Amino acid sequence: MTHRGYTEPVVSVEPDDFSSLVDLAWEEDLPSGDITTDSLFRNSEKTKAILLAKDAGILCGTDVIACLLKKTNHTIQYSPFLKDGARLGKGSKIGELYGNLSSILKTERILLNFIQYLSGIATNADLVVNKYPNLVILDTRKTLPGYRKLAKYAVHTGGGWNHRINLSDMAMLKDNHIAKAGSIETAVSLIRNQRPNHRIELEIDHLTQLNEAIKAMPDIILLDNFSDEDTKTAISLLKKEAPQILIECSGGITPEKLEFLSSFEGIGVSMGYLTHTVRFLDISLEIE
Template identity: 40%
Template sequence: MNQANPSILQDLIDRAFEEDVSDGDVTTNAIVDESQQAQAIWVAKQQGVVAGLDVAQRIFEYLDPDVIWEPKIKDGTWMGQGSEMVILKGQARALLTAERIALNVAQRMSGIATITRKFVEAVSGYPTEILDTRKTVPGFRQLDKYAVKAGGGRNHRMGLYDMAMIKDNHIAAAGSITSAVQSIRESHSQITVEVETTTLDQVNEALAAGVDIIMLDNMSTEKIKEAVQLIGSAAKTEASGNVSLDSVKEIAATGVNYISVGALTHSVEAFDISQRLTYIK
């Protein structure tokens, strides 16, 4: 899995420390001696998939470049409740001051990876892949999507620049699906084109226009199955709209290629991780 672009990650870490620490951790700096060393252990307080450990390491290294980082588990691995995730040793001030920033990132990323794994497992046995969306926290897009991959999901487009997604407002502006697709093909001949459809008439028009992917948005499972049979191998199919763990298996059974799930990233339940610290005498 590819981690976030290094410059984007560094900017994120810089902003996080400016936001949380600014010109100093007044509590820690007043109580803990600058020379004090400590050891910390990260423990999973629930079961799930880990993601974001490399990012957490970078966060601690921001304050202590010599911190010793000993991961006990790799990103993308399922861990049980009570599992030790990482042991770190270094300056006590750094381990205390960077703790919340590092935990916030790893808890969010592990939460995304965990829910993604649940969706992936729910559709196992079907030739269907789980996709993420652009419903991410601004600035965290690359980390959120990395976490989806750690959970076994697949990234959809990274942004507005790497794929054309024609939605209802674009269709209204162009006058038709056909015109919208033609405009895209004329300006970006090699780009992947997907169109959002809500009716079988729109599916037929998208097929005639020769799009690469047809999104079946908020359709019933019966209508999705009918659309998938209509499309055949002429285009890839993606089901979208209010997908849940309760409904995803039934949707996969229609034969759709992809199911996109906004909840993977827009409604994250943070994974519970604790940092246990002991001072080294």
């Protein structure tokens, strides 16, 4: 999957991308052990547990499991049946844990929180992308602190596109930047001269800004909170006058609002919805 003028997609994650989150989750849930488990079970007792999907969706987040299990001093082994990106049905077996019963019970909630959350994001993206395949469905930076790389990876796993990963990735001019610079052309020119190898996206929120925006020649023009009628006018003019400029729409866009935008072929649509309106996918850990 190419980046279509945005950022390089997050196609995989490494332990450095989430180990600090795993450490925080462990300390948060087990500051002084597990009163229930430690009181009931011997450390020598072993068992098997199945990671089981109880809902349909897209699997994501399994890379976190190995990092989490290190916190148990390797008293649990994980055998995967499915990989990230797998399409889950109700009853799909994702993988098997075998080892110390106490360790499995202590890691259960932390493991599920990661897998359910990231699978929920991937499923969100998959549902939208499959319904509107002619749009470039993009995520945003509206992610939980520390989860940026994981959330972007989950969007990509679900078939969506990654917008800029962080503020260092590309330039994005908004109304405050433009007001301070003095004009759209000045703002674009200043960045182009200082950062010639970085893409520039320009956000406009009114049709009256469009001609100046086209003259400034950014790489991407973002139509923010445009009415349907103004969106039609802007896209028609952009495709006629500056077909090399990528077009993006944003502004509180939910799946219901995509029907209208899907009539325009190949435009980008950035959706904070993908990562900030997430239902945990129903996945459980069943001890046998």
